[in-house]
Amino acid sequence: MPIRRKQMVWGAFVLLCVLSSAEWVIPPAMGEIPGVELQGLMHALVGIAAAVFAVLRWRKHRPRLRLVSIALGGVAFFGLPVILLESVSGRIPSTSISALFSMAPVVVVLASERLGVTGQSGGQMLLAPALAGVGGLLCVLPFGFPDSPRGWGGFCVVVVAVVIVGVAGVWLYRLLRDVGLIEAVAAVGIANAALLLLWCGLHGELLWRPDALVQGVSILFFVQTAEIVLTIWLLRTMEAIPLSARYLVIPLLTIVEGFVAMRPEVTARLTVGVVLLGVGAWRILASRTQDEDRSLSLK
Template sequence: MRLTLWLSLFALSILSATRGAVTTLLPSPLPTALQQALHFLVLTFLFSLPAITQLKAAITRPMVLSMALLFPLPIIMSVLAEGHVSSHLQVVVFALLPVVIVLAVAHRTASFGPETEGRRLLVPAIAGAAGTLVLLPLGLPSSGLSRALLGLLVVSAVASALAGIRLHSLLAPVKIVPAAAVVSGTSTLLLAAFTLAGVARYPIGLRLSALVPDALLTLGLDAPILLLTLWLLREMHPIPFAARYLLIPLFSILAAILLLHPLTTPIMLGGLALMAGAALWLLLAKPPEAA
């Protein structure tokens, strides 16, 4: 079972890194929030039809709230931060989330003494974030608005990490396909409301043929990414699963190195080693037991 979880996590990380590369190389003509709303709308229909009789068990207030915090909220905050907080800084913010998850799990299990596994797991969590800082050029925002948006981005990222921990137990009695339908429906409503509020505008004169790549992206990458994420949230302990926040940028950086052949330096290799070693440590670690 452990090998299956690991292979699924690596598949999720590679698919997520691939999605990031595709959207960078082939940007959508739609605003990000609207694009994501349409993607989730397609997924809502895709997952609701085969699980229509099982949706009731997945629609609970804690479930919907946690899913809203984990999925659409970071997208909304990322859109708001565009032009104010660099994409590299946003990656670093999410690379810090293993620290949040280790602290939250250790606190919840009352196992954060000086000799406990909870405290020791802070070492790889911090090392992974340090590796990301080494690899990505980082510029802190200078204006008050940019700093405020960075603060909100950090808060939303922390909220999404805590929601993921909560979903680990909430998803236990729920099947994955109806859960995916609830995630997709919740995300569609919130992202559509955000778009209609005027923060993002629909481009006039857009042809339907321009949406074909988005439809292919939804079916080919977004659907398996969502299913794998929910399954791993349910089956994998939050601390090993936190390695995804390091593996996804690690695979993205490795792909860029292979494709672009930049000059590699000892510092760059050290950053890659920190990220890879930290992710492996989190995967191999024995999570704190409940008190």
């Protein structure tokens, strides 16, 4: 990978992590529009805009079957987990959900080995730092196992969502490399918009009133829309294992931001957790740098 392109990839990764970690300080929308519908509208905005550009520059011999696979993979990565998490809303604390999603790098490492994805950095050698990151977040966030059958049901749903996200990330890395970015964004955006808005409609939560839609548009709406585009681009240009480190980097940045803003007491458990998170994320990301540097030296 050329050095300039490599810098763009790292810059996009850092920007994605910073935007995601800073969402808690951005005022949310004041309207009554459901969160799932907002997600659907974000994907619709991204998908339709990309589709217009794709149609304008459409050429023959586009891999249309590949685009269908990309749309399915995009639904598994974005839309399906949103619906699964919405289905257990109120049954699992948000801190527990964040802790469980820190297992995504573990799933990605195992899925990469299982699916035989080429170009993955480090293979199962990165399983240890991924597990260290999980342990670090468990040290920092309050986490407890459910104490009721209903809670265990929600717990299992979140675990399924984590597995789906991890496997879909590896699958998309394989699919997106030979497809143009505009076509990929259009396929993923439109497919997810259709799924999420259909789900809202079936549950009677679809609001089409102009005033509700206008109130749903906020700074956070556009920030999360930008995150969707950045994520799709990184899924296409960054190996699946290092990209999964964002599930450790984002909570790490959020913890640092919270520490700066609220000045909590520094405890041994907090310190150990932050160190484990940082070391785990760094080790996963550094493996990519080493492999790319080796590739550049050979060229």
